[in-house]
Amino acid sequence: MPALQTGLFFGSFNPVHIGHLIIANFMATQTPLDEVWMVVSPQNPLKPKKSLARDYDRLHLVQIAIEDNPQLRASDIEFGMPKPSYTVDTLAYLKEKYPSRDFTLIMGGDNLATLHKWKNFEHLLAEHQIFVYQRPEYSLGELSGHPHVHLFEAPMMHISASYIRNCLKHGHSVRYLVPEPVFRYLEKTPLYQ
């Protein structure tokens, strides 16, 4: 049987928003990938931990955002691993745990531009394909010419989790910026006030 092609979309998802979901769905339906796992990172090595909601709250928001889509899955694989989360270590663990899957990394052009700062990025690139969606406001950097880097033009929303947290902090509505179940959950449970 051919290996299942699984895309890994890593992020803090603090909180998940429609910009993330548009990318996950695009990659699951318009590329050779069979499915996309949204991997919730407890701590990004290059970002401050400040204003980060608890791991399981962020995971729950991703779960309720995608529960009706069989091609998308929320993953807590990094919760039990050493912090901060280095992607190369997570991939080594996943490869061992799921030998019948091929894992491809999904990232935005902004992340590709700083990939040379990631732990063992040469190994990451040698072992895995990377599907990159272009973000018009960022240049791609030197690694965009690597044979394992594949560029895609996906629909893009100009929003970020920081913008959403800021709206919530000031009591502004985030309706339609996040999926409806996430909006309803955040109304009842003020994670970012």
Ligand SMILES: Nc1ncnc2c1ncn2[C@@H]1O[C@H](COP(=O)(O)OP(=O)(O)OP(=O)(O)O)[C@@H](O)[C@H]1O
């Ligand atoms: N609007 C968007 N469209 C496409 N990709 C996005 C968008 N916002 C974030 N991403 C990408 O999604 C991944 C996970 O992002 P992350 O969880 O850090 O969200 P963020 O919205 O960038 O958060 P923050 O504003 O807190 O930095 C990253 O690779 C990031 O580049």
Ligand SMILES: O=C(O)c1ccc[n+]([C@@H]2O[C@H](COP(=O)([O-])O)[C@@H](O)[C@H]2O)c1
């Ligand atoms: O492995 C690394 O060295 C590394 C350095 C920076 C970021 N990452 C991962 O990349 C993911 C997306 O990063 P970001 O900055 O867009 O939130 C996040 O899950 C991080 O754990 C990984």
